[in-house]
Amino acid sequence: MATLLHLDSSAFHEPSVSREVTAAFRRTWESSHPDGTVIYRDLAKDPLPHLDADGIASAFAPADSHTPGQATAAALRAELADELERADAILIGTPMYNFTIPSTLKAWLDQVIIVGRTAGEGGSVAGKPVTVVAARGGGYGPGTPRESFEFVTTYLEKVLTGMLSLDVEFIVPELTLAKTQPQMAELIPAAEASRAEAVQTATQKAKALAERFAA
Known part of the structure; x- marks a missing residue:
């Protein structure tokens, strides 16, 4: 049966839109596997x-x-690489913190990117599908005033494809701070619509991937 590697990195558990969306993906995946x-x-x-x-x-x-220190460090990196190599699909949940990813996710990336094994030409994880749920508190899409401040999808697309040669797709719920920031109150309907669309997309992607690996 198929194996899913699921990573969450939001500092919050409730509420957390990235965790909500990855949970929807995982429920669909597990129901199929x-x-x-x-x-x-x-x-x-x-x-x-x-x-x-x-x-x-x-x-x-x-x-x-x-x-001794190198042996301990190498053992951890090998463990993380093993997990990535065992996975048929990868699911990553991340919020935007200060325009980029949490340092905890960056730590995972730095540990698991091993040139000559997982990374570089002929890397052991090339072509694996990865779904990234990238939640952000405001609007950073094309044409918005803060488009150039977005370093979550731009960074992850480069590192996941350029270093690990993974097949990356993004789900991006936006405006997640609308309910807690008075100045964003008028954006609550748009935020709810973005969240609902993200959950629906995650469910659809999980179902499609599950069918792919069930074949």
């Missing part, structure tokens, strides 16, 4: 260490020459 496997990491609840000198050096040194 009741005997399948879901590998789940809550990067906010259980953050990974940032990539350090030991982690970097361990990738360029033979295992039998590793220091």
Whole structure:
């Protein structure tokens, strides 16, 4: 049966639009693969260490020459790479924090991108489908005043395709702060419509992927 790797990175659990949408995706996926496997990491609840000198050096040194620190760092990177390689599909939930992704998600990316294994020419995860739910509090779409401030989808598209050669699709619920920011009150209907559309799209994408891997 198929395996889904599911990552959430929002610091909030309730309310969290990115978590709500990834949950809808996962429910649909699991209903189609009741005997399948879901590998789940809550990067906010259980953050990974940032990539350090030991982690970097361990990738360029033979295992039998590793220091204790390098061995520990290499073991973590190998564990994360194994999870990514085992997955048939990947689901990532991320909010926008200060115009970009949470540092917890960046830590996962830095740990799992291993040139010569998962990344680079002939990487072990090339072509895997990844669905990114990228929620943001305001409007950053094409033609909006803050279009140029958007570094979530622009960054993730480059790193996920350029480094890992993954097949990336985005679901982008917007205006998620409308209910809590008085100055955005008039945007609440648009925010609700964006959230509902994101949930529907996530459900449809999960169903299509599930059918693909059931074939």
